[in-house]
Amino acid sequence: MNEVTDALAPIEDGQRAENCFLFGPSGAGKTTVARAAVRELRREVLDVPYAYVNCWRDYTRNAVLERLSRDLVGGAVPRSASTSTLLDRVHRDFNGPGVVILDEVDQLRETELLYDLHEFRGLSWIGIANDEVDLLADLDERVRSRVSVGYRVRFDRYGEDTIAEILERRAREGLGPNAASDEVFETIARLADGDARMGITTLRAAARKASSEGLSNIPRRLVEDSISEAEREIARKTYSKLNDHQRVVVDVLQEEAPLIQRDLHERYSERHDNPVSLRYFRDTHLSKLEHYELITTESRSGKKYYDLALGHPEQHKPIQ
Ligand SMILES: Nc1ncnc2c1ncn2[C@@H]1O[C@H](COP(=O)(O)OP(=O)(O)OP(=O)(O)O)[C@@H](O)[C@H]1O
Numbered sequence: 001m002n003e004v005t006d007a008l009a010p011i012e013d014g015q016r017a018e019n020c021f022l023f024g025p026s027g028a029g030k031t032t033v034a035r036a037a038v039r040e041l042r043r044e045v046l047d048v049p050y051a052y053v054n055c056w057r058d059y060t061r062n063a064v065l066e067r068l069s070r071d072l073v074g075g076a077v078p079r080s081a082s083t084s085t086l087l088d089r090v091h092r093d094f095n096g097p098g099v100v101i102l103d104e105v106d107q108l109r110e111t112e113l114l115y116d117l118h119e120f121r122g123l124s125w126i127g128i129a130n131d132e133v134d135l136l137a138d139l140d141e142r143v144r145s146r147v148s149v150g151y152r153v154r155f156d157r158y159g160e161d162t163i164a165e166i167l168e169r170r171a172r173e174g175l176g177p178n179a180a181s182d183e184v185f186e187t188i189a190r191l192a193d194g195d196a197r198m199g200i201t202t203l204r205a206a207a208r209k210a211s212s213e214g215l216s217n218i219p220r221r222l223v224e225d226s227i228s229e230a231e232r233e234i235a236r237k238t239y240s241k242l243n244d245h246q247r248v249v250v251d252v253l254q255e256e257a258p259l260i261q262r263d264l265h266e267r268y269s270e271r272h273d274n275p276v277s278l279r280y281f282r283d284t285h286l287s288k289l290e291h292y293e294l295i296t297t298e299s300r301s302g303k304k305y306y307d308l309a310l311g312h313p314e315q316h317k318p319i320q
């Protein structure tokens with residue numbers, strides 16, 4: 001949090017901030033920290049132009065620019081505006097300093113966008129991804145040297161004690177005092193394995209179960225079942241965030257799994273209007289789906305087979 005705040009500090013003097021790149025595993029607090037740092041900045045310097053873009057959803061240059069045009073500049077954006085119209089609009093009307101959060105930036109398909117951002121007067125960005133990828137790898141050499149990343153911040157999994165503390169505070173705020181014992185928080189924290197999202201989702205599932213049994217606090221015996229319910233709930237939410245390419249992969253696997261990579265790509269290409277290359281498919285879509293544990297792989301007789309991890313996520317019904 002301190003490093004991100006330091007990166008943004010120049011904005012307080014009307015200057016462009018340093019770009020930063022946050023990376024680390026799921027549920028380690030990257031999105032939370034980026035948003036909190038920007039919120040804090042905006043308390044100091046009122047009305048700093050700001051945009052949050054999830055590159056998982058908005059993965060083309062045009063989609064990101066459309067969002068920036070709306071959120072940084074404001075006003076109506078013409079429907080299906082061309083990239084050059086959007087660029088012109090932001091160039092003309094945006095006056096920095098300002099900041100953009102590019103969440104899930106590893107999903108961005110057209111990284112020349114990072115150069116577009118550099119060209120907007122006074123704009124800086126906070127990029128977020130799970131792995132320490134080279135965001136600038138595909139940029140032209142001349143352009144590459146101009147875009148700099150001032151801060152790289154590695155997020156590690158939370159320790160058990162920290163998760164237990166986060167849970168205890170959430171329970172106090174959300175469920176009232178004495179909703180669960182320290183043992184319950186510690187058990188959930190241990191099973192969450194450093195992932196705060198898993199911890200919080202489990203706590204919520206356990207609270208739901210307890211309340212459906214008419215209990216006013218969460219007994220220890222409900223924790224194990226709540227973990228598996230949380231896994232399904234997270235899978236369902238992740239599924240709802242998938243882009244159209246990744247959804248096709250899940251749908252194909254639903255019908256035909258297990259499949260080797262080449263066959264999976266072929267089936268996907270048959271079904272998608274605008275399929276990406278095998279390499280991009282593997283590096284971006286498959287690796288994301290694997291990272292979020294929606295799909296799994298298994299090696300059999302020297303071949304890697306892909307399958308759905310927990311069945312089709314949309315078919316898991318929340319347990320009341
Ligand atoms: N330090 C913290 N204190 C309280 N809650 C936290 C903290 N860090 C994370 N959380 C909560 O844990 C959940 C997951 O955090 P967050 O979304 O920031 O993870 P992430 O690193 O962005 O994960 P992903 O890579 O999957 O996007 C959120 O509900 C968030 O509110």
Ligand SMILES: [Mg+2]
Binds near residue numbers: 030032103
């Ligand atoms: Mg996140």
